[in-house]
Amino acid sequence: MGRVHERCCATGTGKLLFSLSQPKFYSFIFQVFLIFLLSLTTRANEALQFSSSELCCVHVSPFFMNKLLNRLQIAIGKRKTLGKFRTTTPPPTFPLLDFASNDYLGLSTSQEQLALVRSIYDRAISSSPPPPLLGSTGSRLITGTTKISLEVESYIASFHSTSSALLFNSGYAANLSIFSSIPCQHDNVFVDELCHNSILMGLKLGRVPESSIIKFTHNDMSDLQSKITRHGSPSGTNIIATESTFR
Numbered sequence: 001m002g003r004v005h006e007r008c009c010a011t012g013t014g015k016l017l018f019s020l021s022q023p024k025f026y027s028f029i030f031q032v033f034l035i036f037l038l039s040l041t042t043r044a045n046e047a048l049q050f051s052s053s054e055l056c057c058v059h060v061s062p063f064f065m066n067k068l069l070n071r072l073q074i075a076i077g078k079r080k081t082l083g084k085f086r087t088t089t090p091p092p093t094f095p096l097l098d099f100a101s102n103d104y105l106g107l108s109t110s111q112e113q114l115a116l117v118r119s120i121y122d123r124a125i126s127s128s129p130p131p132p133l134l135g136s137t138g139s140r141l142i143t144g145t146t147k148i149s150l151e152v153e154s155y156i157a158s159f160h161s162t163s164s165a166l167l168f169n170s171g172y173a174a175n176l177s178i179f180s181s182i183p184c185q186h187d188n189v190f191v192d193e194l195c196h197n198s199i200l201m202g203l204k205l206g207r208v209p210e211s212s213i214i215k216f217t218h219n220d221m222s223d224l225q226s227k228i229t230r231h232g233s234p235s236g237t238n239i240i241a242t243e244s245t246f247r
């Protein structure tokens with residue numbers, strides 16, 4: 001950013017000097033030449049920084065870095081004053097009743113579940129050809145789809161009596177993907193006011209205009225009905241977004 005600013009200042013000076021002494025045409029040609037020269041030297045500089053640094057690829061001037069750090073520190077200070085500053089801490093080790101996590105069925109500590117996961121993992125490792133052991137190696141569309149991921153999806157589909165299923169890394173990622181890709185420009189989406197933030201963020205990323213995202217009172221079917229009657233889309237589809245578990 002620093003360089004862009006310097007470049008603008010330099011061409012500004014060139015413009016001033018040459019419009020005083022040269023005819024307009026030559027002044028213009030010279031300015032173009034000057035900009036070209038400046039961009040060449042800037043690129044050469046950047047290339048040098050690129051090859052001489054091990055980790056840092058982009059040069060940010062200390063002035064802009066300090067400005068950014070100051071801004072972030074002010075924002076953090078504000079969050080702390082409002083009691084909204086969050087940190088990551090491991091869960092306590094002493095026994096507690098869990099009202100906070102998503103582990104509703106207690107599967108994370110189930111010994112039966114652990115034995116089942118181990119046996120499936122062992123079977124997957126010994127199958128031929130062996131799947132990657134530590135990680136998918138790539139996106140699902142390229143190298144990340146393994147036999148076991150297809151088996152899990154087909155099991156989930158049959159469990160829910162649907163034709164197919166698609167696994168995501170998290171509920172948040174699933175909601176971002178679905179709500180940013182399925183609703184189209186002419187659709188209206190009616191969202192329960194207590195729906196998870198991931199649904200709203202997905203809609204924000206997608207093609208539905210903000211005025212077509214309509215919140216209805218939590219679990220209130222008569223409010224939903226009246227909002228659909230009032231705002232229902234004549235040309236698109238009316239989509240209702242809600243959850244099976246609100247928390």
Ligand SMILES: Cc1ncc(COP(=O)(O)O)c(C=O)c1O
Nearest residue numbers: 170171172173196198243245247
């Ligand atoms: C209703 C609801 N939807 C989506 C999510 C996001 O899911 P995940 O934590 O798997 O990203 C949560 C997380 O708590 C949730 O409660």
